[in-house]
């Protein structure tokens with residue numbers, strides 16, 4: 001069990017601290033608000049001799065992720081961090097990193113995509129990258145950001161997985177909030193995360209060709225294997241969450257459930273809003289109102305079976321999206337869950353809430369109104385409107 | 395091997411295996427095969443998307459007898475940066491053997507879409523060699539103009555039309571761009587002068603820091619030439635001063651193939667379908683501009699080399 005050391009760290013600092021403890025070999029990154037402090041701290045660690053890593057200050061995010069792919073294929077442990085436009089600029093190589101099975105870990109301080117240019121939180125950056133083949137996790141608070149980054153390496157580098165992992169933390173809300181963070185001792189981390197054991201590192205005796213051309217006779221099989229790898233990551237993610245729990249007393253599961261034993265109305269969300277949802281739900285529960293909260297720590301691979309287990313008996317399901325999927329019937333999380341529900345045969349009333357774009361706050365009063373709407377739907381047995389825009393001037 | 399004196403000294407080892415799908419007479423294939431003759435030990439190749447990449451690695455086959463990595467079109471220099479730095483730190487931390495790193499890109503992947511990544515890598519100073527094989531157009535996608543296409547050449551996006559007879563703009567100067575970064579070694583090379591070329595690759599590998607070699611590689615379908623003429627045309631490029639062979643070592647210019655009596659430019663142009671229209675009287679104005687480009691560059695080189 002850990003020494004219970006508590007440090008006052010912002011989300012960015014907590015990520016950087018975890019990276020230092022993970023004994024990363026190569027970091028390639030480019031500054032962008034609100035992620036920048038991660039790479040500033042890491043440069044300090046390297047230049048002060050506290051972290052024995054190559055810090056490569058590349059000239060763009062496209063080169064950051066490209067450099068990471070090259071480094072990762074050699075067998076090194078590799079990290080990068082970005083936000084918003086930076087992630088969008090990486091987009092082409094995100095697909096390639098996953099397809100080449102490069103177990104890179106990336107922290108994303110989530111920020112709105114332009115235009116208008118805006119530095120504040122929403123999930124449009126990561127949702128735009130949700131089908132790139134990366135494992136995608138969301139932190140609810142600074143503690144989780146720290147914990148997830150450590151678990152991310154263990155998951156990514158597992159020979160059963162070999163996929164890159166993105167750990168998301170809400171821009172400013174988490175990246176810049178100071179929190180008391182329980183950190184592990186350095187030697188506990190080294191035991192949890194020993195040196196990476198690459199499966200096909202660059203080898204001069206048996207030279208490997210990485211990234212060849214594949215024509216219609218082989219391409220499809222390679223993609224099928226990649227899909228398989230993503231599904232195969234689920235048990236590993238669960239195992240690592242339990243192992244990490246033993247080490248830290250903080251066990252991780254793909255879904256955090258609150259009040260779901262008897263919930264009539266359930267709400268599901270990603271990131272820091274889950275805390276707000278839970279705080280308001282506690283007040284509702286005190287008044288005997290049966291609300292439940294589901295916070296997804298894991299978004300890719302999507303925890304389908306786990307989610308369905310919680311939804312048995314739920315009358316109204318409210319899905320919160322901090323991003324738009326333009327021209328579709330709802331936000332990205334809504335679309336995801338709608339598909340899961342359809343297959344499961346469960347038919348709760350479903351409300352989709354779009355909120356918080358470009359850093360617009362989700363206030364407890366907004367959440368109360370959302371819950372009231374949920375209970376109204378439960379009473380009526382139907383939804384008046386399925387898509388709600390909350391916190392926006394219409 | 396260290397440095398060689400004649401073609402008889404060229405090592406017999408082949409690191410680019412036969413059976414690849416490059417065209418008969420492909421200049422780029424010759425350039426890569428020869429470059430690999432200069433290896434001095436464990437080496438990792440990073441290859442940009444382009445003809446060399448697609449034609450040598452059709453899954454499940456590969457022609458590469460050295461570790462080889464392809465990620466995308468515009469990022470070979472960035473990927474190579476990661477490979478070089480990863481091995482450097484792993485040598486320090488874990489005693490892993492540190493190889494040489496060679497990035498290879500076509501002119502499109504180097505002069506145009508990959509220029510930013512190359513500039514970043516040169517500025518950061520990684521120990522790596524970047525070889526640009528220059529066939530003067532995007533050949534893999536079907537002969538479109540690039541920043542390396544010379545003035546007057548016809549490509550599928552600079553066709554010899556009735557109003558606009560081919561590419562009107564001048565060719566970029568890659569070596570000048572590299573030299574502007576203060577790299578310790580940058581050189582042009584020709585597959586018609588293999589001893590000079592192989593020695594340059596070797597010299598670049600022996601140099602600390604980033605190095606650049608720019609090798610001209612005739613393209614059979616792209617230049618519309620006879621496959622038996624690849625080397626002849628590569629040599630004519632040097633003899634007509636279109637492609638001077640020189641090196642810049644720590645800022646010092648040296649012309650490696652001195653041309654005392656240049657041949658007329660037309661001798662080079664007339665063997666190539668892409669320049670056919672330039673020899674028509676109505677396009678003489680464009681031919682004259684190309685001649686000016688060639689003269690300007692050569693005179694500048696003479697000055698820079700203190701000749």
Ligand SMILES: Cc1ncc(C[n+]2csc(CCOP(=O)(O)OP(=O)(O)O)c2C)c(N)n1
Pocket residue numbers: 422443444445446467468499500501502503504529531532533534535540
């Ligand atoms: C981002 C991106 N844009 C465009 C392409 C399509 N593309 C593939 S190879 C190529 C041309 C390569 O030209 P060059 O670098 O000169 O090499 P060559 O084909 O002549 O060997 C292009 C345009 C691509 N693969 N990626």
